[in-house]
Amino acid sequence: MNNSMTRVPVREQDAKVRATNFDEVCLGYNDEEAVLEAERCLNCKNPLCMKGCPVSIHIPDFITKIKEKDIAGAADVIALSSALPAVCGRVCPQETQCEGKCVRGIKGEAVSIGKLERYVADWAREHDYVAAKAGEPNGKKVAVIGSGPSGLTCAGDLAKLGYDVTIFEAFHQPGGVLVYGIPEFRLPKDRVVRPEIENVKKLGVKIDTNVIVGRSLTIDDLLNDEGFDAVFVGSGAGLPRFMNIPGESANGVYSANEFLTRNNLMKAFREDADTPIKVGKKVVVVGGGNVAMDAARTALRLGAEVHVVYRRSEEELPARVEEVHHAKEEGIIFDLLQNPVEIYVDENDWVKGMKIQRMKLGEPDASGRRRPEEIPGDVYDLDCDMVIMSLGTSPNPLIKQTTEGLDTNKHGCIIAKEENGQTSKTAVFAGGDAVTGAATVILAMGAGKAAAKGIDDFLNGRA
Amino acid sequence: MYEITKVEHLVDKDWLMVVKAPFVAKKCEPGQFLIVKLGELGERIPLTIADYDREEETITIVFQVVGASTEKMSKLKAGDCFTDVVGPLGKPSEMIDTPIDELKKQSIIFIAGGVGAAPVYPQVKWLHAHGIEADVILGARSKDLLIMEDDLRKVAANVYVCTDDGSYGDKGVVTDILKKLVNEQGKKYTQCIAIGPVIMMKFACLTTKDLGIPTIVSMNPIMIDGTGMCGACRLVVGDQVKFACVDGPEFDGHLVDFDLAMKRQRQYKDEEGRAMLALQEGATHSGGCEADK
Numbered sequence: 016m017n018n019s020m021t022r023v024p025v026r027e028q029d030a031k032v033r034a035t036n037f038d039e040v041c042l043g044y045n046d047e048e049a050v051l052e053a054e055r056c057l058n059c060k061n062p063l064c065m066k067g068c069p070v071s072i073h074i075p076d077f078i079t080k081i082k083e084k085d086i087a088g089a090a091d092v093i094a095l096s097s098a099l100p101a102v103c104g105r106v107c108p109q110e111t112q113c114e115g116k117c118v119r120g121i122k123g124e125a126v127s128i129g130k131l132e133r134y135v136a137d138w139a140r141e142h143d144y145v146a147a148k149a150g151e152p153n154g155k156k157v158a159v160i161g162s163g164p165s166g167l168t169c170a171g172d173l174a175k176l177g178y179d180v181t182i183f184e185a186f187h188q189p190g191g192v193l194v195y196g197i198p199e200f201r202l203p204k205d206r207v208v209r210p211e212i213e214n215v216k217k218l219g220v221k222i223d224t225n226v227i228v229g230r231s232l233t234i235d236d237l238l239n240d241e242g243f244d245a246v247f248v249g250s251g252a253g254l255p256r257f258m259n260i261p262g263e264s265a266n267g268v269y270s271a272n273e274f275l276t277r278n279n280l281m282k283a284f285r286e287d288a289d290t291p292i293k294v295g296k297k298v299v300v301v302g303g304g305n306v307a308m309d310a311a312r313t314a315l316r317l318g319a320e321v322h323v324v325y326r327r328s329e330e331e332l333p334a335r336v337e338e339v340h341h342a343k344e345e346g347i348i349f350d351l352l353q354n355p356v357e358i359y360v361d362e363n364d365w366v367k368g369m370k371i372q373r374m375k376l377g378e379p380d381a382s383g384r385r386r387p388e389e390i391p392g393d394v395y396d397l398d399c400d401m402v403i404m405s406l407g408t409s410p411n412p413l414i415k416q417t418t419e420g421l422d423t424n425k426h427g428c429i430i431a432k433e434e435n436g437q438t439s440k441t442a443v444f445a446g447g448d449a450v451t452g453a454a455t456v457i458l459a460m461g462a463g464k465a466a467a468k469g470i471d472d473f474l475n476g477r478a
Numbered sequence: 479m480y481e482i483t484k485v486e487h488l489v490d491k492d493w494l495m496v497v498k499a500p501f502v503a504k505k506c507e508p509g510q511f512l513i514v515k516l517g518e519l520g521e522r523i524p525l526t527i528a529d530y531d532r533e534e535e536t537i538t539i540v541f542q543v544v545g546a547s548t549e550k551m552s553k554l555k556a557g558d559c560f561t562d563v564v565g566p567l568g569k570p571s572e573m574i575d576t577p578i579d580e581l582k583k584q585s586i587i588f589i590a591g592g593v594g595a596a597p598v599y600p601q602v603k604w605l606h607a608h609g610i611e612a613d614v615i616l617g618a619r620s621k622d623l624l625i626m627e628d629d630l631r632k633v634a635a636n637v638y639v640c641t642d643d644g645s646y647g648d649k650g651v652v653t654d655i656l657k658k659l660v661n662e663q664g665k666k667y668t669q670c671i672a673i674g675p676v677i678m679m680k681f682a683c684l685t686t687k688d689l690g691i692p693t694i695v696s697m698n699p700i701m702i703d704g705t706g707m708c709g710a711c712r713l714v715v716g717d718q719v720k721f722a723c724v725d726g727p728e729f730d731g732h733l734v735d736f737d738l739a740m741k742r743q744r745q746y747k748d749e750e751g752r753a754m755l756a757l758q759e760g761a762t763h764s765g766g767c768e769a770d771k
Binding site: 185186187195224225226227230231232253254255257259263264266267269270272273276277281282285287288289290291293364408411412413 | 501502505510515517519520521522546547561562563564565566567702703705706707708709710712714719724738741742744745746749750753
């Protein structure tokens with residue numbers, strides 16, 4: 016037992032050094048550190064941490080295995096619940112999930128569950144240890160649309176139950192937001208994401224890239240012509256929002272999706288990549304979510320001075336606390352309670368600055384957050400030569416437009432039952448951001464998991 | 479991998495390729511486009527589908543060498559492969575969903591500028607297959623830059639050719655011919671479809687607006703994913719922001735902000751120019767100057 020009130024610190028790249036490279040910031044625990052941190056777990060009889068985990072990993076069980084130095088055993092425990100532990104250990108907002116519920120957190124720091132999960136997953140990869148096993152083939156075929164976190168999880172779970180699963184992916188590489196959205200320095204692509212996807216393929220899951228459902232094929236084609244017994248839609252929420260302010264179409268104004276896709280998926284930061292990327296001397300990122308942090312820290316690594324402009328205060332920043340902390344350490348400047356109202360354009364059609372309105376917080380709105388209000392007349396001009404809009408995303412309308420009988424809500428999100436992912440259309444299930452709008456990797460995984468069970472129940476006449 | 483089954487050098491910098499792409503060939507309709515990518519670190523290049531063969535599961539693309547990536551493409555031979563081909567993307571032409579009876583009542587003129595003849599071809603061919611003969615104005619800078627004239631003559635009612643320098647057909651630009659057809663020959667057109675360089679489409683639209691002919695254009699902005707998730711291809715159409723890859727690529731030409739579209743197209747011209755020079759000359763001063771990095 017380790018009775019320390021504080022967690023074993025995790026090693027990180029120095030802020031000054033990492034601000035100039037795309038290598039992973041957090042270096043993770045070594046064997047000794049992992050065991051020492053594992054020994055802080057009280058192994059609760061009624062583990063609250065598990066209730067905070069959207070895929071209900073048996074957290075005390077896997078931590079117990081680490082204490083016993085049985086890391087393969089720990090990987091087996093995690094594999095019962097999660098298909099992407101190396102990803103989740105890195106990008107989950109644990110402070111509001113498992114770690115947020117840890118009893119150790121009441122009087123001290125919560126057990127570092129995420130870092131321990133990551134340690135186990137990294138160990139398994141480095142030792143070529145594959146925990147999950149494919150089920151006996153049951154002769155039924157399921158199509159999964161999208162190879163992001165929800166699709167990969169749903170496909171993995173179905174393969175474990177013996178289904179013949181094919182994932183259809185519109186991009187040339189599988190992974191969804193794990194490859195195009197989240198940058199290398201938080202989630203290494205070749206070292207972490209690719210092997211994790213390979214593990215799903217080892218379960219027998221086929222991945223067809225360059226197939227865009229709604230254009231190359233429709234859901235009805237899959238069900239009627241291609242012989243699939245059910246379909247899971249995990250197509251995410253990739254349609255970027257803009258502010259609709261003057262000057263927004265100027266050169267140098269990007270959506271965070273474009274900026275991140277160029278850099279992460281197309282590897283524009285590399286000299287030998289064909290896709291170009293522009294980075295200004297002074298970049299303004301508008302928004303305060305995780306995507307805004309990713310865009311800001313990417314621009315910084317490409318050599319820019321970066322400002323994050325957000326209309327609420329620091330307390331309301333939707334980004335993970337750890338990422339905001341990292342961003343500040345690296346030198347990102349936060350301009351809070353401010354909102355752009357116009358983008359200025361120079362004689363070469365390029366962005367040259369913004370008109371910014373200062374804000375104050377008013378009464379709480381329906382969501383419980385205090386509503387930002389303009390301070391009349393309090394505006395100023397901020398010079399910049401590039402703007403990245405990171406205001407959130409909505410589901411792409413393509414699947415809705417091309418699928419008869421698939422109901423969506425007013426935001427364009429597919430309507431699906433939370434407990435099993437069933438949509439308004441028979442044999443079609445959905446989950447992840449396509450249903451909820453932009454949320455987190457782990458919530459998408461939880462939805463993929465629930466839908467896999469829903470599909471299994473449906474195809475076995477239990478629902 | 480997607481095999482190239484035929485490569486043809488058309489003229490000057492224009493190339494034609496036939497590529498095996500079963501999903502695209504099975505579903506594509508005139509007006510749609512696809513994206514090709516060459517190599518692990520290649521960029522995604524959007525190209526309009528110039529023809530397709532559902533039996534052979536092939537599609538035809540026509541491209542012009544304008545930068546490093548298209549230069550690399552022009553070096554490919556039959557039997558080589560694209561790393562990735564994805565499509566069909568974008569909405570099919572409006573005509574596809576228009577009842578044939580309605581189309582037959584129309585009198586349609588196409589305006590094709592330069593390499594724009596390639597995307598015009600499948601539309602004229604589609605109409606021809608449905609018993610509708612459209613007129614085509616085909617323009618190029620000079621005779622040796624004209625493409626697809628013979629193909630178009632086989633499926634169009636009339637093909638009117640013009641060159642800027644008068645080396646073939648009428649001397650002048652496409653709008654001169656259109657004005658002549660309407661004002662001097664008394665032709666009445668109820669629909670125009672103009673495809674080519676943005677500047678040509680802009681002036682075609684100014685002319686058809688004067689002549690009172692509704693006009694559709696096919697826009698070709700910078701694209702990354704081509705599936706509606708980044709907004710690189712955004713345009714302003716009738717005061718609304720549209721994504722060309724999912725809302726288009728065809729739009730009402732009388733509503734498009736062409737000047738903005740041209741400005742946005744130039745966004746990466748420095749990077750593109752440097753990449754092209756680096757490819758042609760290696761790491762010389764112009765291609766690989768340290769100060770540029």
